[in-house]
Amino acid sequence: MSRFSDGRQGMPSQRQLRVGELVRKDLSDILSRGDVRDPVLETTVVTVPEVRMSPDLKHATVLIMPLGGVGGEAVVKALQSNAKWLRGQIARRLTMKYMPELHFKLDTRYDDDDRIDRLLHDAGVIGDDDRGDS
Numbered sequence: 001m002s003r004f005s006d007g008r009q010g011m012p013s014q015r016q017l018r019v020g021e022l023v024r025k026d027l028s029d030i031l032s033r034g035d036v037r038d039p040v041l042e043t044t045v046v047t048v049p050e051v052r053m054s055p056d057l058k059h060a061t062v063l064i065m066p067l068g069g070v071g072g073e074a075v076v077k078a079l080q081s082n083a084k085w086l087r088g089q090i091a092r093r094l095t096m097k098y099m100p101e102l103h104f105k106l107d108t109r110y111d112d113d114d115r116i117d118r119l120l121h122d123a124g125v126i127g128d129d130d131r132g133d134s
Contacts (some may be wrong), residue, residue: 061103
């Protein structure tokens with residue numbers, strides 16, 4: 001069973017999705033306003049495409065992507081060092097029994113998609129597909 005499931009194989013519950021979206025929206029708003037006093041975050045535009053909540057809603061994995069994809073590791077490190085302050089800011093906006101701990105992770109899904117697309121369009125792979133039809 002997946003860490004993000006409620007019995008259904010690998011699927012997050014509606015509650016996890018709803019809370020994750022609320023946290024994502026508020027965190028995006030805080031970051032876009034430039035409230036965080038960190039030199040890396042003040043000079044970088046950060047996108048928050050998704051927040052994945054644990055089943056008990058006590059942990060949030062925040063997928064982030066800096067604009068242009070440059071300096072991702074530095075941005076993750078800066079966000080992690082400001083996680084406690086960000087958690088407090090979100091707690092002021094949301095009414096929850098427990099405010100989740102924030103864990104930041106670089107979102108590489110789009111890079112992975114590009115890499116797979118390039119591999120599928122590689123001449124060797126296309127040649128293998130043509131030979132398989134005979």
